[in-house]
Every structure is written in C-alpha cells, then in structure tokens.
Amino acid sequence: MFAVVVVLLAGAGVGWAYRRGLEKEGSGPAPLRVADPVASEVGFPAVTGGSVEVVAPVTEGVAASVSVAPSAVASAGAGPSAGAATGVTASASASAVASAASSPAVVGKPNPKGANxxxxxxxxxxxxxxxxxxxxxxxxxxxxxxxxxxxxxxxxxxxxxxxxxxxxxxxxxxxxxxxxxxxxxxxxxxxxxxxxxxxxxxxxxxxxxxxxxxxxxxxxxxxxxxxxxxxxxxxxxxxx
The missing domain is CATH 2.60.120.260 (Galactose-binding domain-like)
Known part of the structure; x- marks a missing residue:
C-alpha cells in the first residue's frame, strides 16, 4: 500500500514539473492565423507593385485595348507558362472594324458585246x-x-x-x-x-x-x- 502511494506522488510531481517548464518557456496554443485571400477566390487579381490599365471601354464597333503591367503578373504568382503572357496587349484593330462595317462592292451589269x-x-x-x-x-x-x-x-x-x-x-x-x-x-x-x-x-x-x-x-x-x-x-x- 505504501509503495502505491509513493508511485502516485511521484507521477503527480513529474506532471507538475512538466507544466512549470512549459510556462517558463512561453509555450502554449499557437495563435490563430487567417490566410490572405487567393486571387481566384475573390475574383480579382492580387496585384502588388504593378497596375492594371484599361485604355478604353470595349463597346460594339469601337476599337479598344487592355494592357497588363509585367509586375502585376509577377505579383499574382504566375508560373512559367503564365509568364509568357507578361506585357501582352489585346487590341481590336481599327482597320478590322472598318472592314467589317464596309459596304459590299458595287456591281454593274456586264456589256460583253460592247454595245453603245x-x-x-x-x-x-x-x-x-x-x-x-x-x-x-x-x-x-x-x-x-x-x-x-x-x-x-x-x-x-x-x-x-x-x-x-x-x-x-x-x-x-x-x-x-x-x-x-x-x-x-x-x-x-x-x-x-x-x-x-x-x-x-x-x-x-x-x-x-x-x-x-x-x-x-x-x-x-x-x-x-x-x-x-x-x-x-x-x-x-x-x-x-
């Protein structure tokens, strides 16, 4: 009986000493950290040190272009394949718009016999x-x-x-x-x-x-x- 009491007292002492050691070292539950939102989750590019510039609104029949600064692409965490698109400018050519809106060619009746x-x-x-x-x-x-x-x-x-x-x-x-x-x-x-x-x-x-x-x-x-x-x-x- 005496031996059992000694063992219990020894276990309790070890547990108390262990908790004291943790308190001295400043250990405890890690603070809760909320991760920054991922660009794809919020629907907007995570831009750091760059800019996204809209040169002109795109409307029907009006040429416009959108330019993405290289730093914006890099900050967004683009991989090697995405890096190929750095600095790309998408534009609608004014001449292409004009061609699409141009009238059909004028056609006249032929005069194969050369009549007056x-x-x-x-x-x-x-x-x-x-x-x-x-x-x-x-x-x-x-x-x-x-x-x-x-x-x-x-x-x-x-x-x-x-x-x-x-x-x-x-x-x-x-x-x-x-x-x-x-x-x-x-x-x-x-x-x-x-x-x-x-x-x-x-x-x-x-x-x-x-x-x-x-x-x-x-x-x-x-x-x-x-x-x-x-x-x-x-x-x-x-x-x-």
Missing part, C-alpha cells in the same frame, strides 16, 4: 445653243446631228444609262467647236463624280477614253475651256 449603252439612255446638258442642237442629238447614233452648248464656260453634257453598268470605254466625237480643257467623269448617283480622263490640251476629233472597268450609271463631259467663241459641240457621246 448611250443609245438607250437619256441626255441632259448645262445649256444649248438652240432647239436643233439638243443634248439628245449627241446620243442618237447619227453622226450628222450634234449637241451644241451655250457660248460660255463651264458647260457639261450628261448621259443617264438608266442602270449601273461595267464600262470599258467612252468615245467623244467632236465637231469643229471642241473642248481644250475638259474632263470625262462617271457617277453612281449623278451627284458624286469620279474623273476617268482629264486634259488641258484637247485637239478635237475622235477621242476614246479607257473607262478602266468603272461601274457607273451616269457619264458626263465637263468642259472648262473652249477652242473658240462658240460653245462645245459633240456629234456623238458613246458609252460602252
């Missing part, structure tokens, strides 16, 4: 010398008739082909009163004109202009200087 399209058209002019020389006389296929303008500069004659055509050439058959300075122009709408030929040294006669496969509904001769005091006089204005 002016014969089925309608002619108008800036002025006429008189009834015998109306604009229609320049597109009637008759070389003995003609259009004669007013006696002033500038003057013009226009042919409406009624439809959009693929053009190969335009021919002017001048009478003795001809243009020295003039342009041959084409248009899709009769408002916006494109010059396919221009000269300041016209000599009359028969002049054939390469239309360069232009697509047009309207063709006109626009004169700015005559060779005499008379007007501009065309025997025929042919469009093929």
């Amino acid at each position: 399209l002016a014969l089925a058209g309608a002619a108008t002019a800036s002025a006429v010398e008189g009834d015998p020389w109306l604009p229609a006389k320049a597109i009637d296929g008759d070389i003995t008739t003609r259009w004669s303008s007013g006696f002033a500069d500038p003057q013009w004659i226009t042919v409406d082909l009624k439809e959009r055509w693929q053009l190969s050439q335009v021919t002017l058959e001048w009478e003795h009163a001809y243009g020295v300075s003039y342009r041959v122009e084409t248009s899709l709408d009769g408002k916006k004109w494109t010059a396919i030929y221009s000269t300041k040294a016209g000599k009359g006669g028969s002049v054939t202009v390469d239309a360069k496969a232009s697509v047009a509904r309207y063709v006109r001769m626009y004169g700015t200087e005559r060779n005499s005091s008379y007007g501009y006089s065309l025997l025929e204005l042919e469009v093929r």
Whole structure:
C-alpha cells in the first residue's frame, strides 16, 4: 500500500514539473492565423507593385485595348507558362472594324458585246445653243446631228444609262467647236463624280477614253475651256 502511494506522488510531481517548464518557456496554443485571400477566390487579381490599365471601354464597333503591367503578373504568382503572357496587349484593330462595317462592292451589269449603252439612255446638258442642237442629238447614233452648248464656260453634257453598268470605254466625237480643257467623269448617283480622263490640251476629233472597268450609271463631259467663241459641240457621246 505504501509503495502505491509513493508511485502516485511521484507521477503527480513529474506532471507538475512538466507544466512549470512549459510556462517558463512561453509555450502554449499557437495563435490563430487567417490566410490572405487567393486571387481566384475573390475574383480579382492580387496585384502588388504593378497596375492594371484599361485604355478604353470595349463597346460594339469601337476599337479598344487592355494592357497588363509585367509586375502585376509577377505579383499574382504566375508560373512559367503564365509568364509568357507578361506585357501582352489585346487590341481590336481599327482597320478590322472598318472592314467589317464596309459596304459590299458595287456591281454593274456586264456589256460583253460592247454595245453603245448611250443609245438607250437619256441626255441632259448645262445649256444649248438652240432647239436643233439638243443634248439628245449627241446620243442618237447619227453622226450628222450634234449637241451644241451655250457660248460660255463651264458647260457639261450628261448621259443617264438608266442602270449601273461595267464600262470599258467612252468615245467623244467632236465637231469643229471642241473642248481644250475638259474632263470625262462617271457617277453612281449623278451627284458624286469620279474623273476617268482629264486634259488641258484637247485637239478635237475622235477621242476614246479607257473607262478602266468603272461601274457607273451616269457619264458626263465637263468642259472648262473652249477652242473658240462658240460653245462645245459633240456629234456623238458613246458609252460602252
């Protein structure tokens, strides 16, 4: 019995000594530490020492770009594969946006036989010398008739082909009163004109202009200087 009491007293002493030793060393339960949030858990990049710059908001039809600073990528703990994306700039090209919004190419009817399209058209002019020389006389296929303008500069004659055509050439058959300075122009709408030929040294006669496969509904001769005091006089204005 005595031996049992001695053993119990010895065990209690050892336990007391052990607790005293822990108190002297400052040991105890470790303080609770809350880990910093991971970027993927909160939905935002964990940026340190860098920046994320939005150059412009991305809206439909507007080019924009987003740049990520290299330090931001490194601070986010990016691995070797992610490092390849450092400093990458994503952008929508302005030219690509313009191309996507551009209108389809203008198409005209072909004229494989090279017919004189002016014969089925309608002619108008800036002025006429008189009834015998109306604009229609320049597109009637008759070389003995003609259009004669007013006696002033500038003057013009226009042919409406009624439809959009693929053009190969335009021919002017001048009478003795001809243009020295003039342009041959084409248009899709009769408002916006494109010059396919221009000269300041016209000599009359028969002049054939390469239309360069232009697509047009309207063709006109626009004169700015005559060779005499008379007007501009065309025997025929042919469009093929």
